[in-house]
Amino acid sequence: xxxxxxxxxxxxxxxxxxxxxxxxxxxxxxxxxxxxxxxxxxxxxxxxxxxxxxxxxxxxxxxxxxxxxxxxxxxxxxxxxxxxxxxxxxxxxxxxxxxxxxxxxxxxxxxxxxxxxxxxxxxxxxxxxxxxxxxxxxxxxxxxxxxxxxxxxxxxxxxxxxxxxxxxxxxxxxxxxxxxxxxxxxxxxxxxxxxxxxxxxxxxxxxxxxxxxxxxxxxxxxxxxxxxxxxxxxxxxxxxxxxxxxxxxxxxxxxxxxxxxxxxxxxxxxxxxxxxxxxxxxxxxxxxxxxxxxxxxxxxxxxxxxxxxxxxxxxxxxxxxxxxxxxxxxxxxxxxxxxxxxxxxxxxxxxxxxxxxxxxxxx
Numbered sequence: 001x002x003x004x005x006x007x008x009x010x011x012x013x014x015x016x017x018x019x020x021x022x023x024x025x026x027x028x029x030x031x032x033x034x035x036x037x038x039x040x041x042x043x044x045x046x047x048x049x050x051x052x053x054x055x056x057x058x059x060x061x062x063x064x065x066x067x068x069x070x071x072x073x074x075x076x077x078x079x080x081x082x083x084x085x086x087x088x089x090x091x092x093x094x095x096x097x098x099x100x101x102x103x104x105x106x107x108x109x110x111x112x113x114x115x116x117x118x119x120x121x122x123x124x125x126x127x128x129x130x131x132x133x134x135x136x137x138x139x140x141x142x143x144x145x146x147x148x149x150x151x152x153x154x155x156x157x158x159x160x161x162x163x164x165x166x167x168x169x170x171x172x173x174x175x176x177x178x179x180x181x182x183x184x185x186x187x188x189x190x191x192x193x194x195x196x197x198x199x200x201x202x203x204x205x206x207x208x209x210x211x212x213x214x215x216x217x218x219x220x221x222x223x224x225x226x227x228x229x230x231x232x233x234x235x236x237x238x239x240x241x242x243x244x245x246x247x248x249x250x251x252x253x254x255x256x257x258x259x260x261x262x263x264x265x266x267x268x269x270x271x272x273x274x275x276x277x278x279x280x281x282x283x284x285x286x287x288x289x290x291x292x293x294x295x296x297x298x299x300x301x302x303x304x305x306x307x308x309x310x311x312x313x314x315x316x317x318x319x320x321x322x323x324x325x326x327x328x329x330x331x332x333x334x335x336x337x338x339x340x341x342x343x344x345x346x347x348x349x350x351x352x353x354x355x356x357x358x359x360x361x362x363x
Contacts, residue, residue: 004140005036005074008133009056015129016053022097024051024129025090029105030301031130033229036075038068046086046110049075050093057093059086091117101126127306135298135306136320142344144230145299145322149342149353151185152224152232156356159221159236162363166219167240171195171208178223187225187232191303194222201237201336204293204328215240218247218335218360224303231303233324234354235340238361250287250329251337251360257281258339258358261295261309261325265343265350269317274309278327287329296324299342321345322353 012035016024026032027048033039036058040047045061056075060068065079078093080086091114094100100118102111103126137145155178158164164177172195179190196206197213201220213219217240224233239247261278275295282291296309299322307315309323326340337360342353 003037003071003074004138005071008035009051009074011133012051012130013053015132016051016101019101019124019129020099021101021124021129022052022099023094024101024126025049025094025106026103026126026130027106027110029103030305031103031105031126031134034130034134034301037071040064046080046090048086048090048106048110050090052093052095052097055093059090059093061086087113088117090114094118094121098122099124101129131306134300136318137300137322137344138320141230141300142320142322144228145232145342145344145353148187148225148227148230148232149234151187151227152182152234153354153356154185155181155223156221156234156236156354159238160357160361166213166238166363167215168212170210170212171197171200171206172210174213174219174221175208175223178221179225182223182225182232187227190223190225191231191233192222192224194220196220196336199333199335202330202332202334203336204330204338213240218243218337220336220338222338222340226301226303229301231299231301232353233299233303233340233342234356235326235338236356236358236361237337237339238363240363242362243360247335247337248360253282253285253287254327254329254337254339255358257285257327258325258341261327262341262343262350262352265309265317265323265325265345267317267319267345267347271307271309271313271315271317271323272311274317274323274325275311275313278325279311282327282329290329290331291327292330293328295327296343298323317345319345319347 175193195208222235264277294310328338330336
């Protein structure tokens with residue numbers, strides 16, 4: 001398959017022209033691999049891609065140059081020596097550009113050193129230029145998300161099938177087990193593996209620790225990683241032994257809320273409508289005060305990116321938008337639960353990237 005970088009750079013240049021941006025400068029972060037396929041290490045040495053109307057140049061430390069897959073027809077490569085000034089080199093590539101879009105993740109130390117060399121210029125954020133492109137996933141990106149989602153599904157199925165021992169193990173041990181299984185199923189990197197048992201599950205981003213999982217616990221597992229450049233993210237809960245009536249009823253409310261959120265994610269609807277749909281179900285069931293975060297986030301090369309499914313986001317959902325739908329109920333000091341799938345909006349309706357059963361499985 002021909003790399004899409006030339007097409008992406010052409011689209012970026014069209015966005016630049018539309019927004020009156022003369023030059024784009026991105027460094028560490030995901031705009032760089034999106035545009036030229038190179039993922040910079042977060043070093044103290046400057047890496048930067050400079051894009052102008054007629055040229056794209058990737059500036060890298062000499063020792064990093066062997067890691068670059070150089071698409072000669074797409075961008076020039078400048079490898080700077082240890083005795084050279086990479087800030088001066090990068091600033092020179094900007095030329096006479098007056099309005100410059102700077103990468104959101106560029107380290108402040110480099111930007112501070114860059115400013116005196118580009119005095120009198122106007123600076124804007126690169127997310128306003130590249131973001132409108134990255135938010136729309138093409139067929140290849142959706143296929144990558146589906147593959148990553150299927151791999152995460154296989155681990156979730158192992159959890160639900162009792163193949164991952166829980167009772168008598170610490171949250172940290174189970175987290176490490178899930179992480180190893182993600183790698184075994186094809187992920188290149190594990191981004192997170194939350195395991196929260198009992199009252200710890202009431203903390204949405206609980207860090208798995210030494211708490212030993214016991215019978216009678218609800219166990220929340222939220223995990224994901226990166227596979228061939230695109231991310232997975234899934235949350236499933238299991239209960240060790242039959243759940244109390246209130247927990248079982250809460251799960252059914254949560255399942256209905258998640259389904260309502262997924263169904264609401266249609267092309268043309270506002271992003272906030274996904275949040276409203278899920279939140280309304282939980283509010284009607286009496287859980288309004290126990291759902292304490294937004295319903296979803298975008299996903300792609302980053303685990304969290306645009307669009308965000310939250311009240312106030314009036315952006316219309318478009319075909320190719322990929323996002324999580326993950327309502328939760330958190331009762332401090334007692335228990336918590338969350339149910340999450342990744343969804344891609346299509347012209348024929350929302351398409352889930354995860355198919356693992358959504359019941360509260362009893363082990």
